[in-house]
Structures are given as C-alpha cells and as structure tokens.
Amino acid sequence: MIRRIAVLGVAFVGLAFLVLPVVAIFARVPPGRLIGQLGNGTVTDALRVSVETSAAAQALVLLVGTPTAVVLARRFRCRELLVSLVELPLVLPPAVAGLGLFAAFGRFGLLHTAIPFTKLAVVFAVAFVSGPLYVRAAIAAFEGVDANVVAASRTLGAGPTRTFFRVVLPLARPGLAAGGALALARGLGEFGATIMFAGSLRGVTETLPLAVYSAFNVDFDTALAVSALLVALSAALLVALKWRPSLSISRFRFAASS
Amino acid sequence: MNALLTIFAAASLTNVFPQIAPKQHYSFGGSNALAAQVEQGAPADVFASANTSIPFQLYDQGLLEKPVLFTRNELTLIVPKANPASIHAVADLAKPGVKLVVAAPGVPVGDYTRTVLHTMKLDSVLQNVVSNESDVREVLAKVALGEADAGFVYVTDARTVRGKVATIGIRWTAQPRVSYAVAVVRASRHKVAARAFVKALLGKAAQAKLRAAGFLPVR
Numbered sequence: 001m002i003r004r005i006a007v008l009g010v011a012f013v014g015l016a017f018l019v020l021p022v023v024a025i026f027a028r029v030p031p032g033r034l035i036g037q038l039g040n041g042t043v044t045d046a047l048r049v050s051v052e053t054s055a056a057a058q059a060l061v062l063l064v065g066t067p068t069a070v071v072l073a074r075r076f077r078c079r080e081l082l083v084s085l086v087e088l089p090l091v092l093p094p095a096v097a098g099l100g101l102f103a104a105f106g107r108f109g110l111l112h113t114a115i116p117f118t119k120l121a122v123v124f125a126v127a128f129v130s131g132p133l134y135v136r137a138a139i140a141a142f143e144g145v146d147a148n149v150v151a152a153s154r155t156l157g158a159g160p161t162r163t164f165f166r167v168v169l170p171l172a173r174p175g176l177a178a179g180g181a182l183a184l185a186r187g188l189g190e191f192g193a194t195i196m197f198a199g200s201l202r203g204v205t206e207t208l209p210l211a212v213y214s215a216f217n218v219d220f221d222t223a224l225a226v227s228a229l230l231v232a233l234s235a236a237l238l239v240a241l242k243w244r245p246s247l248s249i250s251r252f253r254f255a256a257s258s
Numbered sequence: 259m260n261a262l263l264t265i266f267a268a269a270s271l272t273n274v275f276p277q278i279a280p281k282q283h284y285s286f287g288g289s290n291a292l293a294a295q296v297e298q299g300a301p302a303d304v305f306a307s308a309n310t311s312i313p314f315q316l317y318d319q320g321l322l323e324k325p326v327l328f329t330r331n332e333l334t335l336i337v338p339k340a341n342p343a344s345i346h347a348v349a350d351l352a353k354p355g356v357k358l359v360v361a362a363p364g365v366p367v368g369d370y371t372r373t374v375l376h377t378m379k380l381d382s383v384l385q386n387v388v389s390n391e392s393d394v395r396e397v398l399a400k401v402a403l404g405e406a407d408a409g410f411v412y413v414t415d416a417r418t419v420r421g422k423v424a425t426i427g428i429r430w431t432a433q434p435r436v437s438y439a440v441a442v443v444r445a446s447r448h449k450v451a452a453r454a455f456v457k458a459l460l461g462k463a464a465q466a467k468l469r470a471a472g473f474l475p476v477r
Contacts, residue, residue, distance in 0.1 A: 102403065102405060106403070106404075106405050107342070107404055107405055108403070108404045108405070116405050117357060117359075117388035117389055117405075117406070118388075195392075198389075199359065199388055199389020199390070199391070199400070200362070200389055200390050200391070200392075201387065201388060201389050201390060202390075204388075205389065206390075213392070214362055214364075214390070214392065216291075216294055217288060217290045217291040217294055217362075217364060217365070217392060218290060218294075218363075218364040220294065220297070220298070
C-alpha cells in the first residue's frame with residue numbers, strides 16, 4: 001500500500017514537473033493577450049515564416065527521407081554505420097549543427113553556396129535536425145512490413161513499383177505518419193542551427209522560436225505571449241495526431257527513445 | 259575580496275575583463291539580454307553594460323546600486339579580409355545585394371549602428387541587413403567567418419580578429435557616444451567584493467588594460 005502511494009507520488013511529481021512550465025506560461029498570459037498577439041506584426045511575420053519554412057522542410061524530409069529509409073531498411077554491409085550517420089544530427093549540439101551547415105554550404109564552405117541568411121537556410125537548418133527523426137521512424141516502419149506479404153505480392157504478378165505503392169507503403173503508413181509528425185513538431189521548434197546559419201531577420205528568417213528569443217531580450221511579457229502561441233500551435237499538432245488513432249505516437253515503437 | 263564574483267558583462271568586454279580580473283565567473287552577452295536575466299533574478303554580483311540607459315533603468319527599478327561610467331568605445335565598419343562585396347566606405351553598403359549583419363534594436367551596438375546610419379543619412383542601408391544578431395560578437399563572428407559582407411562592431415572587437423577582417427572608419431562627427439556603465443547588483447551576496455571590483459575597474463591598472471585593448475578613457 002505504502003509502496004503504491006510512493007509510486008503514485010513520484011508519478012505525480014514527474015507529471016507536474018513536465019506540465020508546470022507549460023501551464024505557467026498560460027497562467028501569466030491572459031487569453032486576451034494571446035489573441036492580441038495575432039495583431040502584432042512581428043508575431044504574424046514570425047508565424048508566417050515558421051509555417052512556410054516548416055512546410056518546405058517537411059516536403060524535403062518526406063521526398064528525400066522516404067527513399068533513403070527504403071534503402072537503409074535493407075540488409076547490407078555498413079548499414080549500421082550509415083544509420084548511425086543519419087541519426088547523428090539528432091544528438092549534435094545545435095551550435096555544432098549550425099557551424100556544420102556553414103562549413104558545408106557557406107560561402108567559404110565545401111560547396112560554396114549563397115544559402116546562408118536566406119529562407120532556404122532556415123529550411124536547411126530545420127530539415128537537418130528534423131529529418132533524422134523521420135528517417136529513423138521510416139526505417140523501422142519499412143522493416144516492420146512482413147516480407148512474406150511482399151513476396152506474395154510479387155508472386156501474384158505485381159512488379160516492384162506496384163508492390164511498393166500498393167503493399168509496402170500502405171503497411172508502413174502509420175509509422176511513416178508518426179515519424180513525419182514528430183519531425184514536423186521538432187522542426188517547428190528549431191532554434192540553434194537556424195539562428196547561426198540563417199540569422200534572424202523579421203519576415204525572412206525570424207521564426208517563432210527566434211522571435212521568442214529576441215522578445216525575451218527586450219520585453220518578457222511579449223516573449224511569454226509568443227511562447228503561448230507556440231505552445232498552442234504545437235499542442236494543436238499533437239492533438240490532431242492523437243485524433244487519428246492509426247497515427248498515434250504512443251504506438252510508434254521508437255517514440256520512447258526519441 | 260576573495261569571494262568568487264559572478265560578473266554579467268557586455269559581449270564587447272569578453273577579452274578584456276578576464277585580463278583585468280582573471281579569477282571570476284563571467285557571463286558575456288548582449289547587455290539587454292543580461293539585463294533581462296538580472297530582472298528575472300539571475301545570481302549576478304556585478305553588471306557591466308555597453309550603454310548607460312540599461313543600467314540606469316535597472317537602478318531606477320531598484321535592482322542595481324548606482325551605476326558608474328568606467329570606459330568608452332567607438333564604432334567601426336568591418337568587412338572580411340577578402341572583401342567579397344568590395345566595400346570601401348559606409349555608403350557602399352547601399353549597393354544592391356550586400357549582405358550586412360548588424361545587432362538587433364535594443365542591443366546597445368544595434369542601437370548605436372542605427373544612430374550612425376541615421377546621422378549619415380544612410381538609413382536606407384538597413385534594407386541590406388540579412389540578420390539582426392543578439393550581441394556584437396555574433397556580428398563579429400559572421401563577418402570574420404566571411405559569410406557576411408560587412409557588419410558594425412566596436413573598434414575593440416575588430417582588434418581581436420585582426421587577421422580576418424579589415425576596418426573602415428566612421429567619421430568622428432557620426433560617432434555615437436558609447437559609454438559603459440557598471441554597477442553592483444542589489445541582490446548580490448558578495449556586495450563588499452563586488453564594490454571592490456567596481457572600484458578597481460576605475461583604478462589605474464584596470465584603466466591601463468582597457469586602454470591597451472583599445473577602449474577610451476571616460477572624459
């Protein structure tokens with residue numbers, strides 16, 4: 001009995017620790033102020049930049065990440081090494097990610113591009129840190145597809161392309177969707193690599209997280225209000241996900257470790 | 259004097275403060291960001307700002323003891339050594355496609371930058387800004403890295419990366435009044451040591467080191 005109470009107590013503390021900072025933001029921001037922020041030009045610009053860059057990064061992640069995952073889901077030599085390389089951006093400090101992007105795509109980087117400080121730079125930074133989340137999930141999803149079902153489809157006369165689109169993809173879909181949603185949510189909050197590689201300019205590269213940071217340096221109340229907006233947006237994303245049980249994150253077996 | 263102090267100081271003091279007092283805890287950043295942290299109760303003992311308005315505002319709020327001016331500085335335009343956008347005067351910043359990096363409004367050097375451009379009737383140059391950074395060292399880093407074509411920093415910052423950037427002077431009539439003020443934080447638990455630090459900063463030895471780093475004496 002006492003043990004049960006102790007476990008419940010610890011669980012309560014754990015929940016409170018995770019929930020309190022989020023609740024506290026709303027406790028300090030009356031709903032009127034939150035709505036009022038939608039009339040603040042800096043905030044609407046940041047919201048627009050966030051939505052645009054997140055959408056573009058998500059498209060990039062899905063279009064490039066899916067074939068990458070298909071290949072990495074096969075068994076071959078050095079596969080583990082490649083998978084680890086793909087996962088590396090997940091554990092890199094954001095500042096290192098930002099420097100790496102400069103070293104690769106900067107004016108004096110390996111590829112000599114003019115990408116830094118543009119909207120595309122934000123897309124790159126977001127895709128670099130959110131992509132691995134999706135690819136990881138997609139590899140697991142493709143690995144989970146029963147090889148016998150695929151073989152059956154082939155013996156029944158379907159070509160590899162038809163088998164992929166009619167059999168493999170539908171079976172892997174829940175895992176792909178969960179991975180995609182996680183990547184999107186992570187990308188929306190991207191900060192460190194973006195502020196280094198893309199800089200911060202209103203209407204061009206200043207995303208919501210960057211707007212929170214610059215507002216904090218000037219005016220704590222505005223920073224709180226923008227944070228509330230970001231929380232609301234992320235919560236909406238999570239709820240939208242939970243409403244479709246087939247896409248539920250909790251069923252996604254990598255969720256616990258990522 | 260033996261207590262280890264936590265000193266919040268403007269990013270432009272990053273190199274010189276540890277030369278003056280090596281064994282302290284330092285947190286360098288934009289003066290406005292540090293002020294926001296002090297307002298939120300950060301455990302600072304001393305706050306040194308790259309302007310006077312921020313510390314006097316905190317003084318009025320009862321968060322600081324009375325600030326004192328301890329040094330001055332000047333602004334300069336810097337370009338990467340290779341000068342990819344061939345900028346040779348402040349007016350060249352108006353050329354289309356120039357990637358100019360400045361500090362954000364509210365950051366002291368960001369405000370000074372806008373004052374300079376306004377005095378020189380070059381406000382339109384701000385259209386070429388590609389990023390508003392949160393402190394002067396971020397501006398410095400992006401120009402020294404060669405990724406930005408130009409940026410406004412303090413003369414003392416430019417001297418720390420001599421091999422990597424070239425400076426373009428700003429005529430003295432357009433120079434803003436850049437004064438640094440320092441104060442003891444009211445909530446400090448090491449007030450005696452903190453006051454001693456502030457006093458030492460005004461002393462000969464510290465002033466000589468500031469001068470050697472390119473800072474100017476308070477008039």
